[in-house]
Amino acid sequence: MNPFLATVRRDVLLAMRRKSEVLTAVFFFVIVTSLFPLGIGPEPVLLKKIAPGILWVAALLATLLGLPRLFAADHGDGTLEQMVLSPSPLGLLVAGKILAHWLLCGLPLVLLAPVLGLQFDLDASALGVLTLALLLGTPLLSLIGAIGAALTLGVRGGGVLLALLVLPLYIPALIFGAGAVEAHIAGLDVGGHLSLLAAMLVLAAFFAPWATTAGLRIALE
Amino acid sequence: MGDHGGIEDCIRVSQSIVQWFRFASPQSFYPLAGRMVPWFWAAAAIFGIAGLWMSFFVAPTDAQQGEGYRIIFVHVPASWMSMFIYLVMAFWAGLGLALNTRVSSMMAQALAPTGALMAALSLWTGALWGKPMWGAWWVWDARLTSELILFFLYLGFMALQAAIDDPRRADKAGAILALVGVVNIPIIYFSVKWWNTLHQGSSVNLAKSSMATTMLWGMLLMALAFWMYSIAVALMRVRAIILERERHTEWVKHAVA
Numbered sequence: 152m153n154p155f156l157a158t159v160r161r162d163v164l165l166a167m168r169r170k171s172e173v174l175t176a177v178f179f180f181v182i183v184t185s186l187f188p189l190g191i192g193p194e195p196v197l198l199k200k201i202a203p204g205i206l207w208v209a210a211l212l213a214t215l216l217g218l219p220r221l222f223a224a225d226h227g228d229g230t231l232e233q234m235v236l237s238p239s240p241l242g243l244l245v246a247g248k249i250l251a252h253w254l255l256c257g258l259p260l261v262l263l264a265p266v267l268g269l270q271f272d273l274d275a276s277a278l279g280v281l282t283l284a285l286l287l288g289t290p291l292l293s294l295i296g297a298i299g300a301a302l303t304l305g306v307r308g309g310g311v312l313l314a315l316l317v318l319p320l321y322i323p324a325l326i327f328g329a330g331a332v333e334a335h336i337a338g339l340d341v342g343g344h345l346s347l348l349a350a351m352l353v354l355a356a357f358f359a360p361w362a363t364t365a366g367l368r369i370a371l372e
Numbered sequence: 373m374g375d376h377g378g379i380e381d382c383i384r385v386s387q388s389i390v391q392w393f394r395f396a397s398p399q400s401f402y403p404l405a406g407r408m409v410p411w412f413w414a415a416a417a418i419f420g421i422a423g424l425w426m427s428f429f430v431a432p433t434d435a436q437q438g439e440g441y442r443i444i445f446v447h448v449p450a451s452w453m454s455m456f457i458y459l460v461m462a463f464w465a466g467l468g469l470a471l472n473t474r475v476s477s478m479m480a481q482a483l484a485p486t487g488a489l490m491a492a493l494s495l496w497t498g499a500l501w502g503k504p505m506w507g508a509w510w511v512w513d514a515r516l517t518s519e520l521i522l523f524f525l526y527l528g529f530m531a532l533q534a535a536i537d538d539p540r541r542a543d544k545a546g547a548i549l550a551l552v553g554v555v556n557i558p559i560i561y562f563s564v565k566w567w568n569t570l571h572q573g574s575s576v577n578l579a580k581s582s583m584a585t586t587m588l589w590g591m592l593l594m595a596l597a598f599w600m601y602s603i604a605v606a607l608m609r610v611r612a613i614i615l616e617r618e619r620h621t622e623w624v625k626h627a628v629a
Contacts, residue, residue, distance in 0.1 A: 298552055302545045306535045315531055316549060319524040320556050323563035330567060351559065362552055369544040 154239035158247030159254070165224075166255045172220065177259045180213040184267045195272045202271030203281065203332035210260045210285060211321050214292040217256040218317070219310045221248060221300040222367065235371060245367065246360040249297045257289030273332075280335040287348040288328040294352075294359035295320050301366030323351060396473040398614045399623050405607040405614075412604035416597050423593030431587045440504050447497040449595040450490045451515075453602055454522060457487035461529075462554040465547035475610070477543035478617070480550065481533055482609035486602050488526035494519055514565040521560055525553045539617055 152160075166173050187205045188198055225231040225248075234244050264285050265278040273281065299317035303309040331344035395401045427445035434441040461483040468477030498516060499509045510516065529549055536542035618624045 298548070302532060302549060303535070306532075307537075308535060312528075312531055312535050315524070316528040319521050319528065319560070320552070322521060323556075323559050326563045326567040347563075358555070362548055366545065366548050369541055369548070372541060 154237075155243050155247045155250075158244045159251045162248055162251030163254055166251070172217075173255045173259070176213045176216045176256050177263065179216055180209050180260055180263065181267065183209040183212065185270065188270065198271045199273060199336070202268060202273055203329040203336075205271070206264055206267060206281065207285075207288075207325050207329040210264070210289060211292065211318070211325060213260055214256055214289065214296060215314055215317065217252065218296040218300045218313055219303075221252050221297060222304050226304055226370070231367065232371060235368065241367070242360045242364045245297070245363050249293050249360065249363070252297070253290045253293040257285075257293055261285045261289055273336075277332055277335055280341055281332045284328045284331040284341075284345060284348060287345060287352055288324045291324050291348070291352045291355050292321060294355040295324075297363045298359055298366060301363045301370060304367065304370040324348065327351075396471075396475050398475055398478070398618050399621075401475045402611060402614050402627065405611050409604055409607050409611075412600050412607065416600035416604055419593050419600060420597035423590055423597050426586060426593055427590035431590045432584055437505060440501065443497050443501045445590050445594045447494060447501060448591055449598040450494040450497065451519060452595055453598045454487055454490035454494050454519065456599075457483050457490060457602060458522060458525070458550075458557070459554065461487060462550040465543075465550040468543055469547035469551075474543075474617075475614070477547065478610050478613045479606065480546065481543070482606045482613055483602075484526055484530050484533070485609070486605050488523060488530065490598070490602070491519060491523040491526055495523065512568065514561075514568040517564045517568070518561045521564070522557070525557075529553070 184205055187201070191197065191201070222231060225234070235241055237244070261282060265282050268278045268281055296313075296317050299313045299320075302316065303313045306312060327344045327347045331341045331348070334344060335341045395404055423445065427442055431442070431445075433439055461480045464476045464483065465480035467473065468475075468480060495516070498519070502511065503509050529546055532549055533542045533546045536545060615624055615628065
Protein backbone atom coordinates (compact mmCIF):
# COMPACT_ATOMS: atom_id res chain seq x y z
CA MET A 152 0.00 0.00 0.00
CA ASN A 153 1.10 3.56 -0.62
CA PRO A 154 3.00 4.65 2.53
CA PHE A 155 1.15 7.99 2.62
CA LEU A 156 -2.29 6.39 2.60
CA ALA A 157 -1.13 3.66 4.96
CA THR A 158 -0.09 6.28 7.52
CA VAL A 159 -3.41 8.10 7.16
CA ARG A 160 -5.33 4.86 7.56
CA ARG A 161 -3.29 3.79 10.58
CA ASP A 162 -3.70 7.09 12.43
CA VAL A 163 -7.43 7.29 11.74
CA LEU A 164 -7.88 3.66 12.82
CA LEU A 165 -5.96 4.24 16.05
CA ALA A 166 -8.04 7.31 16.85
CA MET A 167 -11.30 5.50 16.07
CA ARG A 168 -10.45 2.85 18.63
CA ARG A 169 -10.08 5.54 21.29
CA LYS A 170 -12.81 7.96 20.28
CA SER A 171 -12.82 10.03 23.45
CA GLU A 172 -9.71 12.00 22.45
CA VAL A 173 -11.22 13.13 19.17
CA LEU A 174 -14.56 13.89 20.75
CA THR A 175 -12.96 16.01 23.47
CA ALA A 176 -11.72 18.56 20.93
CA VAL A 177 -15.12 18.61 19.20
CA PHE A 178 -17.01 19.13 22.46
CA PHE A 179 -14.52 21.82 23.42
CA PHE A 180 -15.37 23.63 20.17
CA VAL A 181 -19.11 23.38 20.89
CA ILE A 182 -18.81 24.50 24.52
CA VAL A 183 -16.53 27.47 23.82
CA THR A 184 -18.80 28.85 21.09
CA SER A 185 -21.84 28.39 23.33
CA LEU A 186 -20.17 30.26 26.20
CA PHE A 187 -19.83 33.50 24.28
CA PRO A 188 -23.55 34.35 24.04
CA LEU A 189 -23.82 33.61 27.78
CA GLY A 190 -21.01 36.03 28.50
CA ILE A 191 -22.05 38.76 26.07
CA GLY A 192 -25.83 38.59 26.12
CA PRO A 193 -28.50 37.26 23.74
CA GLU A 194 -28.63 40.37 21.50
CA PRO A 195 -29.04 38.82 17.96
CA VAL A 196 -27.52 41.76 16.06
CA LEU A 197 -24.37 41.78 18.18
CA LEU A 198 -24.09 37.97 18.11
CA LYS A 199 -24.39 37.90 14.34
CA LYS A 200 -21.62 40.46 14.08
CA ILE A 201 -19.16 38.59 16.29
CA ALA A 202 -20.11 35.06 15.15
CA PRO A 203 -17.37 34.60 12.49
CA GLY A 204 -14.65 35.68 14.91
CA ILE A 205 -15.91 33.48 17.73
CA LEU A 206 -16.28 30.39 15.56
CA TRP A 207 -12.82 30.89 14.09
CA VAL A 208 -11.06 31.52 17.41
CA ALA A 209 -12.80 28.47 18.86
CA ALA A 210 -11.67 26.40 15.86
CA LEU A 211 -8.10 27.64 16.38
CA LEU A 212 -8.13 26.59 20.03
CA ALA A 213 -9.80 23.26 19.33
CA THR A 214 -7.13 22.44 16.72
CA LEU A 215 -4.46 23.40 19.21
CA LEU A 216 -5.94 20.99 21.74
CA GLY A 217 -5.24 17.96 19.52
CA LEU A 218 -1.76 19.00 18.39
CA PRO A 219 0.40 17.72 21.30
CA ARG A 220 -0.94 14.21 20.58
CA LEU A 221 0.09 14.37 16.92
CA PHE A 222 3.52 12.82 17.51
CA ALA A 223 3.56 12.13 21.26
CA ALA A 224 2.28 8.54 21.25
CA ASP A 225 4.51 7.52 18.33
CA HIS A 226 7.45 9.18 20.03
CA GLY A 227 6.69 7.37 23.28
CA ASP A 228 6.59 3.83 21.88
CA GLY A 229 9.39 4.25 19.35
CA THR A 230 7.22 4.17 16.22
CA LEU A 231 8.54 7.55 15.20
CA GLU A 232 12.13 6.25 15.13
CA GLN A 233 11.01 3.37 12.92
CA MET A 234 9.39 5.91 10.59
CA VAL A 235 12.66 7.84 10.37
CA LEU A 236 14.52 4.61 9.53
CA SER A 237 11.94 3.34 7.04
CA PRO A 238 12.76 3.42 3.30
CA SER A 239 9.82 5.71 2.46
CA PRO A 240 10.59 9.42 2.81
CA LEU A 241 9.79 10.79 6.25
CA GLY A 242 8.15 13.87 4.72
CA LEU A 243 5.52 11.67 3.08
CA LEU A 244 4.74 9.86 6.33
CA VAL A 245 4.57 13.16 8.19
CA ALA A 246 2.20 14.54 5.54
CA GLY A 247 0.04 11.47 6.10
CA LYS A 248 -0.02 12.07 9.84
CA ILE A 249 -0.97 15.71 9.28
CA LEU A 250 -3.80 14.72 6.94
CA ALA A 251 -5.04 12.21 9.51
CA HIS A 252 -4.93 14.94 12.17
CA TRP A 253 -7.03 17.16 9.95
CA LEU A 254 -9.54 14.38 9.24
CA LEU A 255 -9.91 13.78 12.98
CA CYS A 256 -9.64 17.32 14.36
CA GLY A 257 -10.35 19.72 11.50
CA LEU A 258 -13.09 18.06 9.44
CA PRO A 259 -15.50 17.59 12.41
CA LEU A 260 -15.16 21.33 13.10
CA VAL A 261 -15.98 22.15 9.49
CA LEU A 262 -19.06 19.92 9.61
CA LEU A 263 -20.23 21.27 12.97
CA ALA A 264 -19.66 24.95 12.23
CA PRO A 265 -22.91 25.48 10.23
CA VAL A 266 -24.93 24.03 13.11
CA LEU A 267 -23.21 26.29 15.61
CA GLY A 268 -23.56 29.22 13.22
CA LEU A 269 -27.35 28.83 13.52
CA GLN A 270 -27.01 29.71 17.21
CA PHE A 271 -25.67 33.05 16.08
CA ASP A 272 -28.45 33.79 13.60
CA LEU A 273 -26.27 33.47 10.48
CA ASP A 274 -28.29 32.96 7.29
CA ALA A 275 -27.79 30.07 4.85
CA SER A 276 -25.38 31.80 2.46
CA ALA A 277 -23.22 33.09 5.34
CA LEU A 278 -23.10 29.56 6.74
CA GLY A 279 -21.94 28.35 3.33
CA VAL A 280 -19.10 30.87 3.27
CA LEU A 281 -18.17 29.97 6.85
CA THR A 282 -17.99 26.28 5.99
CA LEU A 283 -15.96 26.92 2.85
CA ALA A 284 -13.53 29.19 4.73
CA LEU A 285 -13.09 26.59 7.47
CA LEU A 286 -12.62 23.88 4.84
CA LEU A 287 -9.68 25.85 3.43
CA GLY A 288 -8.44 27.13 6.78
CA THR A 289 -8.44 24.11 9.09
CA PRO A 290 -5.91 22.09 7.01
CA LEU A 291 -3.70 25.18 7.17
CA LEU A 292 -4.00 25.14 10.97
CA SER A 293 -3.05 21.45 11.08
CA LEU A 294 -0.05 22.02 8.79
CA ILE A 295 1.37 24.98 10.74
CA GLY A 296 0.56 23.32 14.04
CA ALA A 297 2.53 20.22 13.05
CA ILE A 298 5.73 22.29 12.90
CA GLY A 299 5.13 23.46 16.46
CA ALA A 300 4.24 19.93 17.59
CA ALA A 301 7.51 18.60 16.16
CA LEU A 302 9.60 21.35 17.76
CA THR A 303 8.04 20.89 21.21
CA LEU A 304 8.09 17.07 21.10
CA GLY A 305 9.14 15.73 24.50
CA VAL A 306 9.90 19.21 25.83
CA ARG A 307 9.01 20.35 29.35
CA GLY A 308 5.65 22.16 29.40
CA GLY A 309 5.21 21.30 25.73
CA GLY A 310 1.48 22.03 25.54
CA VAL A 311 1.60 25.64 26.70
CA LEU A 312 4.79 26.27 24.75
CA LEU A 313 3.10 24.91 21.63
CA ALA A 314 0.32 27.49 22.00
CA LEU A 315 2.87 30.26 22.39
CA LEU A 316 4.74 29.19 19.24
CA VAL A 317 1.80 28.42 17.00
CA LEU A 318 -0.90 30.99 17.82
CA PRO A 319 0.99 34.00 16.38
CA LEU A 320 1.47 32.03 13.16
CA TYR A 321 -2.29 31.32 13.01
CA ILE A 322 -3.16 35.02 12.80
CA PRO A 323 -3.28 35.27 8.96
CA ALA A 324 -5.66 32.29 8.75
CA LEU A 325 -7.86 33.84 11.43
CA ILE A 326 -7.93 37.22 9.68
CA PHE A 327 -8.89 35.94 6.25
CA GLY A 328 -11.10 33.10 7.49
CA ALA A 329 -13.24 35.26 9.74
CA GLY A 330 -12.87 38.15 7.28
CA ALA A 331 -14.51 36.14 4.49
CA VAL A 332 -17.68 35.62 6.52
CA GLU A 333 -17.74 39.22 7.72
CA ALA A 334 -17.26 40.48 4.15
CA HIS A 335 -20.12 38.28 3.00
CA ILE A 336 -22.43 39.60 5.73
CA ALA A 337 -21.44 43.15 4.75
CA GLY A 338 -22.38 42.35 1.16
CA LEU A 339 -18.84 42.35 -0.23
CA ASP A 340 -17.13 39.84 -2.50
CA VAL A 341 -15.45 36.98 -0.63
CA GLY A 342 -13.32 35.71 -3.54
CA GLY A 343 -10.21 37.59 -2.37
CA HIS A 344 -10.32 36.20 1.15
CA LEU A 345 -10.85 32.64 0.01
CA SER A 346 -8.14 32.92 -2.64
CA LEU A 347 -5.65 34.15 -0.05
CA LEU A 348 -6.59 31.32 2.31
CA ALA A 349 -6.12 28.83 -0.53
CA ALA A 350 -2.77 30.40 -1.44
CA MET A 351 -1.54 30.09 2.15
CA LEU A 352 -2.79 26.51 2.23
CA VAL A 353 -0.79 25.64 -0.91
CA LEU A 354 2.32 27.32 0.51
CA ALA A 355 1.95 25.51 3.84
CA ALA A 356 1.22 22.17 2.17
CA PHE A 357 4.54 22.49 0.41
CA PHE A 358 6.75 23.78 3.24
CA ALA A 359 5.17 22.56 6.47
CA PRO A 360 5.80 18.79 6.10
CA TRP A 361 9.40 19.63 5.25
CA ALA A 362 9.89 21.88 8.30
CA THR A 363 8.06 19.34 10.48
CA THR A 364 10.40 16.59 9.26
CA ALA A 365 13.42 18.72 10.14
CA GLY A 366 11.93 19.38 13.58
CA LEU A 367 11.31 15.67 14.17
CA ARG A 368 14.85 14.73 13.17
CA ILE A 369 16.18 17.25 15.68
CA ALA A 370 13.89 15.90 18.40
CA LEU A 371 15.06 12.34 17.76
CA GLU A 372 18.80 13.04 17.61
CA MET B 373 53.90 29.18 -14.72
CA GLY B 374 50.33 30.33 -15.00
CA ASP B 375 49.18 27.15 -13.28
CA HIS B 376 51.49 27.86 -10.37
CA GLY B 377 49.94 31.29 -9.95
CA GLY B 378 46.48 29.72 -9.99
CA ILE B 379 47.38 27.21 -7.32
CA GLU B 380 48.96 29.89 -5.15
CA ASP B 381 45.83 32.01 -5.53
CA CYS B 382 43.72 29.06 -4.51
CA ILE B 383 45.86 28.44 -1.46
CA ARG B 384 45.75 32.12 -0.53
CA VAL B 385 41.95 32.24 -0.88
CA SER B 386 41.44 29.09 1.13
CA GLN B 387 43.84 30.40 3.78
CA SER B 388 41.87 33.61 4.08
CA ILE B 389 38.62 31.60 4.34
CA VAL B 390 40.20 29.46 7.02
CA GLN B 391 41.24 32.68 8.77
CA TRP B 392 37.59 33.72 8.90
CA PHE B 393 36.32 30.33 9.95
CA ARG B 394 38.77 30.42 12.83
CA PHE B 395 36.28 32.73 14.58
CA ALA B 396 33.56 30.10 14.27
CA SER B 397 35.26 28.39 17.20
CA PRO B 398 34.11 29.64 20.61
CA GLN B 399 37.67 29.68 21.88
CA SER B 400 38.89 32.23 19.33
CA PHE B 401 35.64 34.19 19.14
CA TYR B 402 35.53 34.79 22.89
CA PRO B 403 38.59 37.11 23.03
CA LEU B 404 37.66 38.76 19.70
CA ALA B 405 34.20 39.62 21.05
CA GLY B 406 35.84 40.89 24.24
CA ARG B 407 38.06 43.26 22.24
CA MET B 408 35.10 44.53 20.16
CA VAL B 409 32.70 45.22 23.04
CA PRO B 410 34.33 48.49 24.32
CA TRP B 411 34.44 49.93 20.80
CA PHE B 412 30.75 49.31 20.23
CA TRP B 413 29.92 50.76 23.65
CA ALA B 414 31.97 53.84 22.81
CA ALA B 415 30.25 54.21 19.43
CA ALA B 416 26.85 53.78 21.10
CA ALA B 417 27.71 56.49 23.66
CA ILE B 418 28.98 58.96 21.04
CA PHE B 419 26.05 58.45 18.68
CA GLY B 420 23.66 58.47 21.64
CA ILE B 421 24.94 61.79 23.04
CA ALA B 422 24.97 63.38 19.57
CA GLY B 423 21.52 61.99 18.80
CA LEU B 424 20.00 63.12 22.11
CA TRP B 425 21.52 66.59 21.72
CA MET B 426 20.16 66.77 18.16
CA SER B 427 16.71 65.55 19.16
CA PHE B 428 16.28 67.67 22.29
CA PHE B 429 18.05 70.92 21.48
CA VAL B 430 18.46 71.22 17.70
CA ALA B 431 15.33 69.68 16.21
CA PRO B 432 12.48 72.22 16.11
CA THR B 433 9.18 71.82 17.92
CA ASP B 434 6.65 70.12 15.67
CA ALA B 435 3.94 72.46 14.40
CA GLN B 436 1.10 69.97 14.96
CA GLN B 437 2.32 67.74 17.75
CA GLY B 438 4.25 70.13 19.98
CA GLU B 439 7.06 68.78 22.14
CA GLY B 440 5.45 65.39 22.59
CA TYR B 441 6.61 64.22 19.20
CA ARG B 442 10.19 63.95 20.54
CA ILE B 443 9.41 60.44 21.78
CA ILE B 444 9.77 59.27 18.17
CA PHE B 445 13.55 59.67 18.56
CA VAL B 446 13.38 56.59 20.79
CA HIS B 447 10.30 54.98 19.28
CA VAL B 448 11.33 54.80 15.62
CA PRO B 449 14.88 53.47 16.21
CA ALA B 450 13.50 50.86 18.63
CA SER B 451 10.94 49.71 16.03
CA TRP B 452 13.58 49.55 13.29
CA MET B 453 15.95 47.58 15.49
CA SER B 454 13.23 45.15 16.64
CA MET B 455 12.57 44.19 13.00
CA PHE B 456 16.21 44.23 11.92
CA ILE B 457 17.38 42.12 14.87
CA TYR B 458 14.83 39.42 14.01
CA LEU B 459 16.31 39.15 10.52
CA VAL B 460 19.88 39.05 11.86
CA MET B 461 18.86 36.49 14.47
CA ALA B 462 17.22 34.28 11.84
CA PHE B 463 20.32 34.66 9.64
CA TRP B 464 22.68 33.46 12.39
CA ALA B 465 20.28 30.71 13.43
CA GLY B 466 19.99 29.50 9.83
CA LEU B 467 23.76 29.62 9.39
CA GLY B 468 24.18 27.61 12.57
CA LEU B 469 21.68 25.04 11.29
CA ALA B 470 23.29 24.79 7.83
CA LEU B 471 27.00 24.86 8.73
CA ASN B 472 26.77 23.48 12.25
CA THR B 473 28.81 26.39 13.61
CA ARG B 474 28.13 26.69 17.29
CA VAL B 475 28.98 30.37 17.64
CA SER B 476 26.33 31.28 15.03
CA SER B 477 23.61 29.63 17.08
CA MET B 478 24.92 31.23 20.26
CA MET B 479 24.80 34.60 18.50
CA ALA B 480 21.14 34.01 17.57
CA GLN B 481 20.38 33.12 21.18
CA ALA B 482 22.21 36.24 22.39
CA LEU B 483 20.29 38.53 20.03
CA ALA B 484 16.78 37.38 20.99
CA PRO B 485 16.44 39.21 24.35
CA THR B 486 17.70 42.47 22.82
CA GLY B 487 15.21 42.13 19.98
CA ALA B 488 12.38 41.46 22.42
CA LEU B 489 13.50 44.47 24.48
CA MET B 490 13.40 46.67 21.37
CA ALA B 491 9.91 45.42 20.46
CA ALA B 492 8.68 46.05 24.00
CA LEU B 493 10.29 49.50 24.05
CA SER B 494 8.70 50.31 20.71
CA LEU B 495 5.24 49.27 21.97
CA TRP B 496 5.66 51.14 25.23
CA THR B 497 6.89 54.40 23.72
CA GLY B 498 4.18 54.02 21.08
CA ALA B 499 1.56 53.89 23.82
CA LEU B 500 3.08 56.93 25.56
CA TRP B 501 3.01 58.80 22.27
CA GLY B 502 -0.46 57.60 21.31
CA LYS B 503 -2.20 58.77 24.48
CA PRO B 504 -1.65 62.53 23.93
CA MET B 505 -1.72 62.35 20.10
CA TRP B 506 -4.61 59.96 19.39
CA GLY B 507 -6.24 60.03 22.82
CA ALA B 508 -5.77 56.26 23.29
CA TRP B 509 -3.02 54.09 24.71
CA TRP B 510 -3.65 51.46 22.09
CA VAL B 511 -5.35 51.38 18.69
CA TRP B 512 -5.59 48.34 16.43
CA ASP B 513 -3.43 49.98 13.80
CA ALA B 514 -1.63 47.64 11.40
CA ARG B 515 1.85 48.65 12.52
CA LEU B 516 1.09 48.38 16.22
CA THR B 517 -0.53 45.00 15.77
CA SER B 518 2.33 43.56 13.73
CA GLU B 519 4.86 44.89 16.25
CA LEU B 520 2.92 43.13 19.00
CA ILE B 521 2.97 39.87 17.00
CA LEU B 522 6.72 40.31 16.44
CA PHE B 523 7.09 40.61 20.21
CA PHE B 524 5.17 37.32 20.60
CA LEU B 525 7.49 35.66 18.06
CA TYR B 526 10.52 36.73 20.10
CA LEU B 527 8.91 35.37 23.27
CA GLY B 528 8.18 32.07 21.52
CA PHE B 529 11.79 31.75 20.35
CA MET B 530 13.16 32.45 23.82
CA ALA B 531 10.63 30.16 25.51
CA LEU B 532 11.48 27.28 23.15
CA GLN B 533 15.21 27.71 23.76
CA ALA B 534 14.68 27.88 27.50
CA ALA B 535 12.47 24.77 27.58
CA ILE B 536 14.98 22.44 25.87
CA ASP B 537 17.79 21.28 28.12
CA ASP B 538 20.20 20.03 25.47
CA PRO B 539 21.77 23.21 24.01
CA ARG B 540 22.44 21.68 20.57
CA ARG B 541 18.81 20.62 20.21
CA ALA B 542 17.67 24.01 21.52
CA ASP B 543 19.80 25.73 18.87
CA LYS B 544 18.42 23.68 16.01
CA ALA B 545 14.78 23.82 17.12
CA GLY B 546 15.11 27.57 17.66
CA ALA B 547 16.65 27.94 14.20
CA ILE B 548 13.69 26.23 12.53
CA LEU B 549 11.27 28.40 14.49
CA ALA B 550 13.18 31.57 13.57
CA LEU B 551 13.18 30.61 9.88
CA VAL B 552 9.47 29.78 9.93
CA GLY B 553 8.95 33.16 11.60
CA VAL B 554 10.90 34.97 8.87
CA VAL B 555 8.74 33.39 6.18
CA ASN B 556 5.62 34.35 8.12
CA ILE B 557 6.51 37.93 9.02
CA PRO B 558 5.57 39.41 5.60
CA ILE B 559 2.41 37.27 5.48
CA ILE B 560 1.43 38.43 8.96
CA TYR B 561 2.28 42.05 8.18
CA PHE B 562 0.16 42.17 5.03
CA SER B 563 -2.75 40.26 6.51
CA VAL B 564 -2.86 42.64 9.47
CA LYS B 565 -2.61 45.60 7.14
CA TRP B 566 -5.46 44.41 4.93
CA TRP B 567 -7.51 43.42 7.97
CA ASN B 568 -7.11 46.94 9.29
CA THR B 569 -8.13 48.65 6.06
CA LEU B 570 -11.10 46.32 5.57
CA HIS B 571 -12.43 46.81 9.06
CA GLN B 572 -12.38 50.54 9.35
CA GLY B 573 -11.30 53.63 7.55
CA SER B 574 -7.97 54.19 9.23
CA SER B 575 -8.85 56.03 12.41
CA VAL B 576 -5.26 57.13 12.66
CA ASN B 577 -3.83 59.62 10.27
CA LEU B 578 -0.20 60.40 10.60
CA ALA B 579 0.17 63.86 9.14
CA LYS B 580 2.45 63.34 6.19
CA SER B 581 4.38 66.52 6.77
CA SER B 582 7.86 66.65 5.32
CA MET B 583 10.25 66.13 8.16
CA ALA B 584 12.77 68.79 9.07
CA THR B 585 16.32 67.75 8.21
CA THR B 586 17.48 68.13 11.81
CA MET B 587 14.69 65.79 12.96
CA LEU B 588 15.80 63.20 10.42
CA TRP B 589 19.42 63.54 11.56
CA GLY B 590 18.42 63.14 15.17
CA MET B 591 16.51 60.00 14.31
CA LEU B 592 19.36 58.55 12.24
CA LEU B 593 21.91 59.22 14.99
CA MET B 594 19.64 57.63 17.57
CA ALA B 595 19.14 54.63 15.26
CA LEU B 596 22.93 54.26 14.99
CA ALA B 597 23.23 54.50 18.78
CA PHE B 598 20.58 51.77 19.22
CA TRP B 599 22.34 49.66 16.61
CA MET B 600 25.75 49.94 18.30
CA TYR B 601 24.17 49.29 21.70
CA SER B 602 22.49 46.13 20.36
CA ILE B 603 25.79 44.82 18.99
CA ALA B 604 27.65 45.60 22.22
CA VAL B 605 25.04 43.92 24.41
CA ALA B 606 24.71 40.92 22.09
CA LEU B 607 28.48 40.41 22.14
CA MET B 608 28.58 40.63 25.93
CA ARG B 609 25.74 38.13 26.16
CA VAL B 610 27.34 35.77 23.65
CA ARG B 611 30.53 35.83 25.75
CA ALA B 612 28.51 34.76 28.78
CA ILE B 613 26.81 32.00 26.76
CA ILE B 614 30.20 30.76 25.48
CA LEU B 615 31.59 30.57 29.00
CA GLU B 616 28.51 28.74 30.24
CA ARG B 617 28.42 26.17 27.46
CA GLU B 618 32.18 25.57 27.30
CA ARG B 619 32.65 25.48 31.07
CA HIS B 620 34.05 21.94 30.91
CA THR B 621 36.96 22.95 28.64
CA GLU B 622 40.48 23.83 29.70
CA TRP B 623 40.62 27.22 28.04
CA VAL B 624 37.55 28.46 29.93
CA LYS B 625 39.12 27.39 33.21
CA HIS B 626 42.19 29.46 32.26
CA ALA B 627 40.11 32.40 31.03
CA VAL B 628 38.03 32.57 34.20
CA ALA B 629 40.83 31.80 36.65
